[in-house]
Amino acid sequence: MGAGHGHRLHFHGHSPVHRAPAHLKVLLLVGFMLTVVATPRDWFPVFGVYVLVVVAVITAARVPLLYIVRRMVIEVPFLVFAALIPFIATGPQVEVLGVSVSEPGLLAAWGLAVKGSLGVMASLTLAATTEPADVLVGLRRLRMPDLIVQIMGFMIRYLDVVTSDLGRMMVSMRSRGMDPRSPRSWPTLARTLGSLFIRSYERGERVHLAMLSRGYTGELPK
Amino acid sequence: MSVPVLDVQGLAYAYPDGHQALFGVDLHVHQGERVALLGPNGAGKTTLVLHLNGILAAGAGSVRVSGLPVAKENLQEIRRRVGVVFQDPDDQLFMGSVRADVAFGPANLGLKGAALEERVMTALDLVGMADFAARPPHHLSFGQRRRVAVATVLAMEPEILVLDEPSSNLDPASRRELADIIRSLDVTVLMVTHDLPYALELCPRAVVLSDGHVVADDSTYDVLTDDALMRAHRLELPFGFDPRGIDSLPQ
Numbered sequence: 430m431g432a433g434h435g436h437r438l439h440f441h442g443h444s445p446v447h448r449a450p451a452h453l454k455v456l457l458l459v460g461f462m463l464t465v466v467a468t469p470r471d472w473f474p475v476f477g478v479y480v481l482v483v484v485a486v487i488t489a490a491r492v493p494l495l496y497i498v499r500r501m502v503i504e505v506p507f508l509v510f511a512a513l514i515p516f517i518a519t520g521p522q523v524e525v526l527g528v529s530v531s532e533p534g535l536l537a538a539w540g541l542a543v544k545g546s547l548g549v550m551a552s553l554t555l556a557a558t559t560e561p562a563d564v565l566v567g568l569r570r571l572r573m574p575d576l577i578v579q580i581m582g583f584m585i586r587y588l589d590v591v592t593s594d595l596g597r598m599m600v601s602m603r604s605r606g607m608d609p610r611s612p613r614s615w616p617t618l619a620r621t622l623g624s625l626f627i628r629s630y631e632r633g634e635r636v637h638l639a640m641l642s643r644g645y646t647g648e649l650p651k
Numbered sequence: 652m653s654v655p656v657l658d659v660q661g662l663a664y665a666y667p668d669g670h671q672a673l674f675g676v677d678l679h680v681h682q683g684e685r686v687a688l689l690g691p692n693g694a695g696k697t698t699l700v701l702h703l704n705g706i707l708a709a710g711a712g713s714v715r716v717s718g719l720p721v722a723k724e725n726l727q728e729i730r731r732r733v734g735v736v737f738q739d740p741d742d743q744l745f746m747g748s749v750r751a752d753v754a755f756g757p758a759n760l761g762l763k764g765a766a767l768e769e770r771v772m773t774a775l776d777l778v779g780m781a782d783f784a785a786r787p788p789h790h791l792s793f794g795q796r797r798r799v800a801v802a803t804v805l806a807m808e809p810e811i812l813v814l815d816e817p818s819s820n821l822d823p824a825s826r827r828e829l830a831d832i833i834r835s836l837d838v839t840v841l842m843v844t845h846d847l848p849y850a851l852e853l854c855p856r857a858v859v860l861s862d863g864h865v866v867a868d869d870s871t872y873d874v875l876t877d878d879a880l881m882r883a884h885r886l887e888l889p890f891g892f893d894p895r896g897i898d899s900l901p902q
Contacts, residue, residue: 562747583745589789590741635742642704642735643756643807644727650751650758 438500438556446490446558451567458555465547470540476547483550490558497553504549511541561585579649583636591629598625654718655679656811656839657703657733661712663863664698672698674863675712680811685833685840687850687871690860691885696843699860700813703841704733717810731760734809738816740796744788749780749799752788756807774806775799778832794825798832811839818846847875847888851897859884 446454461482468475487497515525518534525535555564562585569578598621599609607614637645657680665671672695680686690696701707702714705721714721716732737743746752753771762770775781778798788796797817804812817833818826826849833840833853844850850857850871857874859867861884867874874880875894881887888894 565747582747586745586747586787586789587741632742635737635739636745638701638706639735639737639743640745640755641706642730642737643803644730644759645755646727646759649746650754 438553439560440490440492440496440557442491442558444490444558446486446554449558451559451563452570453567454555454559455564455567455571458551461551462548465544470536470543476543479547480550483547483554487554487557490554492554492557497550497557500553501546501549504545507545508542511538511545514538514541575648582649587629587632590632591625594628595621595625653682655681655715656684656717657841658715658718659699659702659712660714662699662702662709662714663711664702664707665710666698672863673702673710676860676863676865678858678865678868680839680841682810682839683837684856685842685854687854687857688841688843688860689845689847689850689857689874689886692845694860694884695863696860697815700735700815700841700843703811703813704730704735727760731756731807732810733813734804734807734811735813736800736804736815736817738819740788740793740800743800743803744796747787748784749775749786749788749791750784752799753784753803753806756803760807770806770808774802777805777836778802779828792825794821794828797821797825797829801829801832805836805838809838811841812836814840814842814844816844816846817842818844818849847886848892851875851894859886861885 461479465476465479468479484494487494514537515530515534518531518537520531520533522529523532523535559567562582565578565582565585568581569575602614602617602621603609607617609618657678659676659678662673662676662678663671664673676695676699678699688696688699698707702709702721703716705714705723705726708723709721716729719725719728719732721729744752746755750771753774754767757767757770772781772784775784778801780795780798780802783791783795783799788799791799801812801814801817814833817829821829830849830853833842840854842850842854854871857867857869857871858865859874859880866884867877867880869877872894875888
């Protein structure tokens with residue numbers, strides 16, 4: 430249990446993009462995102478250039494494009510929201526495929542979708558080419574407060590532990606006849622999340638004890 | 652006799668909610684001994700362990716480690732001298748790699764560079780995990796994680812190793828490998844366990860804690876074969892196991 434699966438976002442490789450220092454990649458990512466967000470949404474060709482830039486980086490990293498695209502599913506709820514905007518926004522109406530929609534709404538939806546997707550794609554590229562531990566080293570080098578870097582480190586370390594805790598709880602509930610899809614079991618699910626929180630909190634206390642027992646005084650060794 | 656490594660006198664403790672867990676515990680462990688701490692669930696074993704390195708502060712009585720009292724001003728040195736290996740290795744291994752985890756304790760003691768690296772590799776060698784130094788702990792098997800947890804504490808070169816349920820959740824092969832490791836170490840051991848055959852195999856002496864009192868302190872063999880004592884304190888040997896039928900006992 431908890432053994433054998435790596436971080437699902439990282440794609441192992443030795444390309445120049447993989448080898449570039451992590452703090453540089455983080456800086457480039459943030460710079461790129463700020464540029465994308467600041468670009469007026471009706472400069473349509475410029476977004477084409479952005480997409481090309483990201484695709485070029487992915488290609489240079491020798492990460493299969495499909496690997497990134499498949500993980501972009503995470504932004505689907507966000508895209509659904511964007512798709513709703515043209516129908517609920519006001520302003521002059523236009524006909525698209527026989528349906529009347531709001532023109533400013535359509536533009537807003539485009540802006541949201543393209544900027545969001547570019548952000549997700551670029552972040553996934555960073556995640557695919559940089560080990561989580563290296564991202565932390567990079568952030569520390571960029572003078573991110575040590576406490577926050579420590580907390581992020583613990584999050585990465587215990588993500589698998591907490592998900593497998595949840596997995597075991599779900600298996601035990603299913604074994605006793607619960608159907609997680611049926612709305613009738615939603616109250617139970619909510620309570621499960623509550624007890625998962627308590628469990629994780631108590632684990633946090635135990636980890637802290639184990640740290641104190643080895644002389645922790647508030648600073649992790651570099 | 653020399654100064655005991657562990658000297659607990661009249662230790663009493665009540666939790667903040669009023670529940671009293673320990674009522675005047677006396678315990679002495681001398682250099683090089685391996686002692687099993689036995690007792691039913693809720694007897695106060697874990698509470699006692701948390702006093703040994705000053706996580707909990709005694710309500711009454713005292714704890715001394717090689718003569719040094721467990722008190723706030725000595726905590727850093729106490730925690731170097733007393734190495735506690737907790738039951739769940741996931742609680743003990745919290746860094747990104749095995750090497751970083753083993754280095755955590757000695758780095759807190761101020762070790763750096765080559766000396767630190769050497770300490771880490773020596774500790775990993777002792778538990779046979781040197782080849783796994785670069786791996787993240789959550790990619791190891793449970794038995795391997797338990798061994799790394801032991802190494803994280805050995806790296807601090809403790810005077811006494813305190814193991815909380817070392818054999819729990821291990822398959823028989825990992826359980827035996829861990830026993831071999833514990834036997835090979837040149838360190839005083841206090842082992843908290845419900846695994847009575849394991850206690851008999853590894854520890855010549857056993858202390859029984861029940862309801863916050865020490866009710867027996869004798870050779871493990873004598874404790875396990877004292878049927879009245881065992882029954883009175885909810886201690887039971889596993890099915891088919893009889894210490895009287897074993898002819899090679901550790902001395």
